[in-house]
Amino acid sequence: xxxxxxxxxxxFIREIIEDDFSTNKHAGRVATRxxxxxxxxxxxxxxxxxxxxxxxxxxxxxxxxxxxxxTDPAGESLEFVESIIxxxxxxxxxxxxxxxxASDYFEELYQFAVQIxxxxxxxxxxxxxxxxxxxxxxxxxxGRESPFRNRSVEENLDLFSRMRAGEFEDGAHVLRAxxxxxxxxIVMRDPIMYRIKREPHFRTGTNWVIxxxxxxxxxxxxxxxxxxxxxxTLEFENNRPLYDWFVEQVITGSxxxxxxFARLNVSxxxxxxxxxxxxxxxxxxxxxxxxxxxxVAGMRRRGYTPEAIRNFCAVxxxxxxxxxxxxxxxxxxxxxxxxxxxxxxxxxLMPLKMVIDNYPEGxxxxxxxxxxxxxxxxxxxxxxxxRVLYIERDDFDENPPKKYKRLGxxxxxxxxxxxxxxxxxxxxxxxxxxxxxLHCTYDPDTHSGPPPDGRKVExxxxxxxxxxxxxxxxRLYDRLFRIPDPGxxxxxxxxxxxxxxxxxxxxxxxxxxxxxxxxxxxYQFERLGYFCVDAKxxxxxxxxxxxxxxxRDSWGKVAARxxx
RNA sequence: UGGGGCGUCGUCAAGCGGUAAGACACAAGAUUUUGGUUCUUGCAUCCGGAGGUUCGAAUCCUCCCGCCCCAGCCA
Numbered sequence: 001x002x003x004x005x006x007x008x009x010x011x012f013i014r015e016i017i018e019d020d021f022s023t024n025k026h027a028g029r030v031a032t033r034x035x036x037x038x039x040x041x042x043x044x045x046x047x048x049x050x051x052x053x054x055x056x057x058x059x060x061x062x063x064x065x066x067x068x069x070x071t072d073p074a075g076e077s078l079e080f081v082e083s084i085i086x087x088x089x090x091x092x093x094x095x096x097x098x099x100x101x102a103s104d105y106f107e108e109l110y111q112f113a114v115q116i117x118x119x120x121x122x123x124x125x126x127x128x129x130x131x132x133x134x135x136x137x138x139x140x141x142x143g144r145e146s147p148f149r150n151r152s153v154e155e156n157l158d159l160f161s162r163m164r165a166g167e168f169e170d171g172a173h174v175l176r177a178x179x180x181x182x183x184x185x186i187v188m189r190d191p192i193m194y195r196i197k198r199e200p201h202f203r204t205g206t207n208w209v210i211x212x213x214x215x216x217x218x219x220x221x222x223x224x225x226x227x228x229x230x231x232x233t234l235e236f237e238n239n240r241p242l243y244d245w246f247v248e249q250v251i252t253g254s255x256x257x258x259x260x261f262a263r264l265n266v267s268x269x270x271x272x273x274x275x276x277x278x279x280x281x282x283x284x285x286x287x288x289x290x291x292x293x294x295x296v297a298g299m300r301r302r303g304y305t306p307e308a309i310r311n312f313c314a315v316x317x318x319x320x321x322x323x324x325x326x327x328x329x330x331x332x333x334x335x336x337x338x339x340x341x342x343x344x345x346x347x348x349l350m351p352l353k354m355v356i357d358n359y360p361e362g363x364x365x366x367x368x369x370x371x372x373x374x375x376x377x378x379x380x381x382x383x384x385x386x387r388v389l390y391i392e393r394d395d396f397d398e399n400p401p402k403k404y405k406r407l408g409x410x411x412x413x414x415x416x417x418x419x420x421x422x423x424x425x426x427x428x429x430x431x432x433x434x435x436x437x438l439h440c441t442y443d444p445d446t447h448s449g450p451p452p453d454g455r456k457v458e459x460x461x462x463x464x465x466x467x468x469x470x471x472x473x474x475r476l477y478d479r480l481f482r483i484p485d486p487g488x489x490x491x492x493x494x495x496x497x498x499x500x501x502x503x504x505x506x507x508x509x510x511x512x513x514x515x516x517x518x519x520x521x522x523y524q525f526e527r528l529g530y531f532c533v534d535a536k537x538x539x540x541x542x543x544x545x546x547x548x549x550x551x552r553d554s555w556g557k558v559a560a561r562x563x564x
Numbered sequence: 565u566g567g568g569g570c571g572u573c574g575u576c577a578a579g580c581g582g583u584a585a586g587a588c589a590c591a592a593g594a595u596u597u598u599g600g601u602u603c604u605u606g607c608a609u610c611c612g613g614a615g616g617u618u619c620g621a622a623u624c625c626u627c628c629c630g631c632c633c634c635a636g637c638c639a
Binding site: 010011035036037039069071072074075128129132133136137138139140141142143170171173174183184185186187188189192194195196197211213214215218234235236237238239240241260262267273315316317319320321322323324325326328329330331332333335339340344346373374403405406414415416417418420446448449450457458459460461462524525526527528529551552553554555556557558559 | 566567568577578587596597600601634635639
């Protein structure tokens with residue numbers, strides 16, 4: 001533990017922990033846990049929690065467990081467990097041998113329940129679901145006591161063991177805590193501890209037909225694991241008295257403390273598990289790892305790095321304010337990381353053929369190009385140059401707007417890493433009017449410096465040698481939704497999906513060095529953005545590139561302004 | 565409506581009675597063989613509102629307003 005860590009609380013949770021150190025509350029121990037339910041893939045919101053919990057443990061020389069909160073077999077599966085394990089590891093965190101499952105505590109939890117029944121503080125209630133809801137009252141009226149509330153301990157014990165034994169139909173009985181049916185906090189109105197549910201569990205199979213509820217299982221799982229600080233999101237604030245109630249019944253000595261923070265929201269996407277499931281199941285995306293998804297798997301496939309995601313989680317902070325973090329902040333973190341680590345390369349997204357009329361036919365030069373202009377240690381690569389090239393369609397304009405620095409009639413422009421060229425003529429498709437070919441001449445004295453005669457050449461455009469280029473597919477991604485806060489819309493939020501969130505460009509050209517680029521590797525295509533070799537759909541020699549994020553584009557802003 | 569929580573720049577977020585950090589975004593400029601990077605500069609006389617306490621309040625008190633969460637045998 002470093003000194004700064006002891007003196008620099010950066011958020012209210014760290015303040016609490018450091019406070020606890022000063023009073024020696026948990027014997028100076030920090031034990032946290034990340035407790036996902038394995039019924040979906042984890043997303044950027046979970047990543048915030050993962051970074052918080054594991055980060056706290058690392059900072060204060062404590063431990064963080066990974067615990068599957070698998071108390072409701074419906075929807076839970078091994079696939080999700082495996083994805084969570086993979087994703088948390090990928091994010092850069094390790095729990096050593098402390099991978100736990102709430103389902104491993106089922107027997108202990110059952111015994112705790114028996115204990116609470118014996119204390120006269122839990123009872124088997126035989127009201128049906130509708131009746132329980134009615135009896136619970138509402139915000140304005142207190143609940144009414146269940147007619148089964150005063151069953152004897154013996155009867156409760158008998159009924160509860162028969163619930164476990166499978167003697168009753170689903171829903172016939174539940175075990176309830178006897179707390180306060182009139183409490184102003186609805187959570188405390190004799191909450192349900194166990195329900196009968198004949199659903200096979202992916203780990204315990206058919207061993208159990210009763211399953212503990214979250215409020216009962218979660219706090220006691222924390223206690224069994226000796227968690228000191230149980231960090232969860234704000235919506236569980238109402239449940240904290242119940243958390244404490246259960247723990248007090250059965251645990252003596254040091255008890256875990258629940259602390260709530262605000263869950264993350266990011267603009268132009270949704271982060272609730274229910275909605276992500278809908279996106280997947282209704283095929284609005286190609287799966288949990290669709291690069292447009294805010295899931296860890298999606299971001300990984302898109303090309304985001306764990307470092308970028310971790311940095312984002314650090315930068316957004318931890319507080320209790322409802323929030324909607326700008327998607328541009330995430331993008332900034334991704335660019336910031338990739339700018340340093342991604343080797344540069346050239347690729348053409350919208351090809352336009354260009355012939356250098358005065359360049360000898362059949363001649364090929366190989367230019368030594370820097371892989372990173374600010375970091376020579378990243379080395380160089382050879383890029384072939386020849387008479388016929390492809391350039392970006394956007395880099396030529398027959399009627400250039402003001403401030404346009406690219407190619408146009410009568411103009412000169414620098415070919416990145418190569419010569420200065422001058423426009424000569426163009427060829428159009430007579431039927432469509434589309435420009436099909438450009439003719440230019442090059443200045444042989446300009447490869448490694450400005451024109452010797454002192455002419456100023458302002459623009460620089462990228463290119464690729466037609467003969468040597470690798471044809472590639474490129475996938476462009478945009479925000480999933482058209483509106484900043486789709487999460488706030490309760491109904492028909494799918495109407496706000498961005499129809500242009502995926503654009504596939506089947507015919508693009510990458511420089512030859514990229515032909516066998518490793519799946520998952522990331523490059524900056526100069527002047528365009530960062531791209532990642534798709535790990536699923538690429539084949540050797542035939543890479544598919546995902547655009548991770550575009551470069552900042554100050555010209556795009558100027559150009560857009562010009563149109564208005 | 566009963567209970568719980570939250571309101572500081574467009575967005576996150578510091579601030580803990582001594583006179584509004586930082587980041588993103590945005591804007592302007594410099595450097596540049598990426599309109600990228602980097603650098604410089606600007607960007608809340610004001611902290612949901614109104615009163616009060618104090619020499620002094622975003623920070624303490626009172627009232628008011630707004631937003632979020634809770635009435636699953638989900639988590």
